[in-house]
Amino acid sequence: MFELDSDGVEQRASTGNLPFDSEVDALILKAYHRYLDLNDGQLADYIPILAQADPALFGLALTDIAGTQYRAGDTGASFSIQSISKAFVFALVCEEIGHSAVHDRVGVNNTGLPFNSVMAVELNDGHPMNPMVNAGAIATTALMPGATDVEQWEAIRLGLSRFAGRPLELDGDVYRSEMAANQRNKAIARLLESYGRLTTDPLETVDVYTRQCALSVTANDLATMGATLAGGGVNPITGERVVSAEVARDTLAALAAAGMYERSGEWLFEIGLPAKSGVSGGIVAVSPGKGAIGVYSPLLDPAGNSVRGQRACGYLSRSLGLNLFASPAPPARSEHAPHEQAPHENGNPA
Ligand SMILES: NC(=O)CC[C@H](N)C(=O)O
Numbered sequence: 428m429f430e431l432d433s434d435g436v437e438q439r440a441s442t443g444n445l446p447f448d449s450e451v452d453a454l455i456l457k458a459y460h461r462y463l464d465l466n467d468g469q470l471a472d473y474i475p476i477l478a479q480a481d482p483a484l485f486g487l488a489l490t491d492i493a494g495t496q497y498r499a500g501d502t503g504a505s506f507s508i509q510s511i512s513k514a515f516v517f518a519l520v521c522e523e524i525g526h527s528a529v530h531d532r533v534g535v536n537n538t539g540l541p542f543n544s545v546m547a548v549e550l551n552d553g554h555p556m557n558p559m560v561n562a563g564a565i566a567t568t569a570l571m572p573g574a575t576d577v578e579q580w581e582a583i584r585l586g587l588s589r590f591a592g593r594p595l596e597l598d599g600d601v602y603r604s605e606m607a608a609n610q611r612n613k614a615i616a617r618l619l620e621s622y623g624r625l626t627t628d629p630l631e632t633v634d635v636y637t638r639q640c641a642l643s644v645t646a647n648d649l650a651t652m653g654a655t656l657a658g659g660g661v662n663p664i665t666g667e668r669v670v671s672a673e674v675a676r677d678t679l680a681a682l683a684a685a686g687m688y689e690r691s692g693e694w695l696f697e698i699g700l701p702a703k704s705g706v707s708g709g710i711v712a713v714s715p716g717k718g719a720i721g722v723y724s725p726l727l728d729p730a731g732n733s734v735r736g737q738r739a740c741g742y743l744s745r746s747l748g749l750n751l752f753a754s755p756a757p758p759a760r761s762e763h764a765p766h767e768q769a770p771h772e773n774g775n776p777a
Pocket residue numbers: 509510511542543561605612637640704705706707731
């Protein structure tokens with residue numbers, strides 16, 4: 428469980444816009460320096476190559492829906508996207524086959540269990556529950572249009588590249604490392620097959636899923652991918668519409684429910700933004716209508732979420748006034764009777 432350190436975090440009232448450019452720049456840098464020396468957490472090692480990551484890497488990026496990019500630290504460092512791919516593959520599949528078909532096959536409720544839980548499938552009568560855990564993500568990947576697994580993979584690679592606004596490539600070393608250690612995902616796919624919930628070849632679908640997780644991205648890419656969802660499906664850098672506004676909305680709802688796995692409730696409570704994490708240490712946190720934060724720092728908490736990433740998102744959510752559930756500041760009123768106290772700027776008592 429992470430704790431948000433509220434000491435000294437200037438909390439901004441929620442408004443329809445981000446503050447001015449220079450303020451965002453200053454706050455991104457502040458967040459970066461604030462957590463640079465935080466070395467809590469562990470590298471993921473169940474995918475052997477992830478244990479070789481440099482724990483010191485820390486990149487913090489924000490892209491707004493107008494396409495302005497803010498960066499601090501190692502925002503150009505490459506890492507495998509891992510589970511963050513689930514959000515964008517879900518969006519692509521919804522765009523292709525429609526929200527209801529995906530909802531019926533996959534679902535959108537939190538399992539309350541770890542992302543690779545086999546028990547979650549068993550407890551729910553073979554239903555994968557949501558697209559952000561492995562079972563639901565494998566079921567979602569299987570729904571990607573394509574005559575073969577090779578075509579499905581290429582459609583996913585191209586689709587995620589449109590979200591990023593640049594061609595994304597497979598990290599072959601990460602792919603091979605995970606393929607040698609992904610017996611559990613193969614078991615989950617076989618289990619889904621046994622319940623009649625997978626109509627593709629289970630092992631081929633796990634192969635495509637493993638490739639999608641091994642796509643190489645940067646923190647800056649994550650910010651732009653998230654900003655595409657924040658902007659109703661239009662990539663703010665390329666101007667291309669990647670998915671419809673409805674699909675962007677539905678994807679953010681699915682992220683809010685389960686993007687941070689069994690910690691999703693705590694995350695919403697503390698940070699108030701739909702987000703998705705991955706075991707390589709990335710997080711994308713989306714502020715609808717404003718922009719998105721992309722962060723990379725490979726030291727993880729026990730749920731598999733980046734420790735520095737969570738703290739930096741919390742800091743920025745507060746200081747930029749991004750929390751979705753915060754009411755906007757009440758308009759200043761001049762007609763107060765002298766004994767009435769004017770509300771504090773952020774709507775809370777001072
Ligand atoms: N949480 C994650 O990022 C998990 C992704 C990883 N590829 C897996 O299937 O286990």
